[in-house]
Amino acid sequence: MNEQRSRADQRAETSARIVAAAQEEFAAGGWAKATIRGIARRAGVDPALVMQRYGSKEKLFAAAVLPAVALDDADTTGHLAEVLETRMRALSPATEALLRSAPTAPEAADALREYLSERADGLVRAWRDDAEGPENADDELRAAMIVSSILGMTIARHLLGLDALARLDRDAVDRIAAPWFAALTPPDTAGLSASGPGQTDAGPPRRSRSAR
């Protein structure tokens, strides 16, 4: 019984090591450069064991990287300042793997687009819950601009090493990013996504859906 448990534990521990190694390998060089051999080397196991457990590079990528796109509600409904500050500070290996792989691996691009779409939809839902007027035809576009901008800043900061963005700390987020988010927030919502000054009077006049 005990031996059985210990074996299961050992198996789980090895799987966890392989997943962590895969995240590192995909983060280091993106999808195209990652190899089962390289992942096995990082995990300290035989390549045959990696294949036996995960079957293919595609499936290991799905197991190790794609779950990273799961969202909790706090991520989508207005805590943009927190999201931005967290992204500027650090990048998890799974997220880095996704960002490095997305431009060339279709499955990673799909996962990243899905993630951005879900976050944008969450913003739109939050704005609409909050709005008093009719639906705004621009809501989806505004939300897509916000989440894509955070994506771009994350890539520029961590993958390209654009130094100036390292200074986007908590203080700068409040001072600069909050009014910037507010400028993209539909004008008749209550500035849900921002906590800085100028959040209620920024933005152009609202248009109804029929005006398009």
Place this chain on the structure above:
Amino acid sequence: MNEQRSRADQRAETSARIVAAAQEEFAAGGWAKATIRGIARRAGVDPALVMQRYGSKEKLFAAAVLPAVALDDADTTGHLAEVLETRMRALSPATEALLRSAPTAPEAADALREYLSERADGLVRAWRDDAEGPENADDELRAAMIVSSILGMTIARHLLGLDALARLDRDAVDRIAAPWFAALTPPDTAGLSASGPGQTDAGPPRRSRSAR
């Protein structure tokens, strides 16, 4: 004499075909997936000829893709709305090659960071020429946020296929993006980068460099 000229013309024509083929190949799969063999196939020439002309994949990348980062003044000094609208509409093969390669090829990442830095510096120079007060310690950060955001929207639109961004046309740029740029423009410049409403009163109080 004529034969000589015709040979030189032929040589130039072949080089142009190889460069165009390299842009397509690097755009299709990024740096890691591109091969001399694949480029030669696209150009309809022998791989040995490609090697003879360019020496290596690295050098061909430098010849075909890196020159795309050259900037003209109009790009840096305030025409953000035009840049954004152009980026949303189409992507040149050279730019696509750079964006797909940057996350995994250090030479492409360096070139892209250099490009973003130059554009950000151009914005800062334009703001300072325009400003009446002292230099703003946040200028570089604000400029980096703007250029990185345009990068993120370009990646999300063209490499990931985030549909909502396809609606960011000229009209939407004036309506939505101009006030958004204005919110990132230092408060005591004259809204150089924006043409929409709300451009002069957006943004937080200015701080001097010594306040940091």
